[in-house]
Amino acid sequence: MRRTDIQSGKGGLHVRALVVTADKFEDLELLVPYFRLLEEGAEVDIAAPTMEEIGGKHGYQVMPDLLIADADPNRYQLLIIPGGSRDGAPATVRDIPQAQEIVRSFFASGKPVAAICHGPWLLAAADVLNGKRLTSYWHDGVPEDIRSAGGDWVDEPVVVDGNLVTSRWPPDIPAFTSAMMGLVRDLGHR
Numbered sequence: 001m002r003r004t005d006i007q008s009g010k011g012g013l014h015v016r017a018l019v020v021t022a023d024k025f026e027d028l029e030l031l032v033p034y035f036r037l038l039e040e041g042a043e044v045d046i047a048a049p050t051m052e053e054i055g056g057k058h059g060y061q062v063m064p065d066l067l068i069a070d071a072d073p074n075r076y077q078l079l080i081i082p083g084g085s086r087d088g089a090p091a092t093v094r095d096i097p098q099a100q101e102i103v104r105s106f107f108a109s110g111k112p113v114a115a116i117c118h119g120p121w122l123l124a125a126a127d128v129l130n131g132k133r134l135t136s137y138w139h140d141g142v143p144e145d146i147r148s149a150g151g152d153w154v155d156e157p158v159v160v161d162g163n164l165v166t167s168r169w170p171p172d173i174p175a176f177t178s179a180m181m182g183l184v185r186d187l188g189h190r
Contacts, residue, residue, distance in 0.1 A: 013040035015184055017078040018071055020047050020099050020122070024088030027056030028170045029116045033080050036177050042078075042184070047071040049096060057085060069098045073105035077187055080180070083117020083169070086140040090118035100126040112183040114165040116176050118142055123164075124149035134166040135159045 017037050021030060030046075037044050048054050048064035055061050073079070079102065084090050093099050103126035106113050115123055120136040123129055123146075130150030135158070136142040143153040158167045158175035163183060167176035 013037070013042045013184065015042040015078055015187060016076045017042055017044045017080060017184075018047055018073070018076040018102070019044060019080045019082065020068060020071070020093055020102060021054065021082050021084075022049050022089040022092040023054040024084050024092075025054065025056050026083045026085075026088075026117055026170065027058040027060045028173055029082035029084075029119070030056065030062070030080075031060060032173050033082075033114065033177055033180060036181065037078075037184070040181070040184075045071075045076075049092060054089075057088065068093070068096055068102070071098070071102055073102045073109075073111075077111055078180075078184055079103065079106045079111065079113045081113070081115040081119035081122050083115075083119045083137060086118060088118075090121045094121040094125040103128055110163055112163045112165065112180070112187070114176065114180040114183075116167040116172070117169050120146055120151075120166055124151070132164060133159055133161045134164060135168050136166060137169055 034044050045065040047066050047068045051064055053061050053063050107128040117137045133152040135154055135156050146153045157172040158179050160179050165179045
């Protein structure tokens with residue numbers, strides 16, 4: 001999938017979103033929020049460790065728009081961190097210092113962050129979870145890493161704590177995307 005293959009919606013949402021991911025992402029957790037934002041007229045960039053095509057666990061391919069190392073968080077109002085398997089995109093992204101810096105920047109400025117499945121691993125690695133209530137995939141050590149980072153892990157379909165939206169896995173995407181869009185719409189009222 002290339003950006004030129006997609007036509008943005010005509011919605012009035014004037015938001016730039018950044019998706020931080022890598023190869024072996026969870027297809028639905030990247031594509032559903034991506035298309036939902038485009039439908040509303042938002043601009044969405046996908047940042048990855050390289051500029052090579054990356055693939056989802058279920059066969060969808062995307063071309064990154066930029067390198068994680070080149071992503072300037074000041075240019076974006078929303079950060080999305082999709083999941084993947086324990087040895088997929090989230091495991092790769094959480095170890096990238098620039099990805100951790102992007103997360104810290106979003107938290108420091110109070111901008112919305114939406115993370116699903118194994119995506120909160122990056123939040124734990126960035127050390128931004130102290131006192132935050134959130135959810136994630138319930139296996140592979142994700143809840144334990146969240147708790148070790150000071151987060152209050154709960155097993156719920158979607159958790160909103162201030163500007164942080166988290167969900168557990170693909171069946172939670174309707175609630176996840178709805179909560180994410182609620183925070184994005186609130187940006188227009190600030």
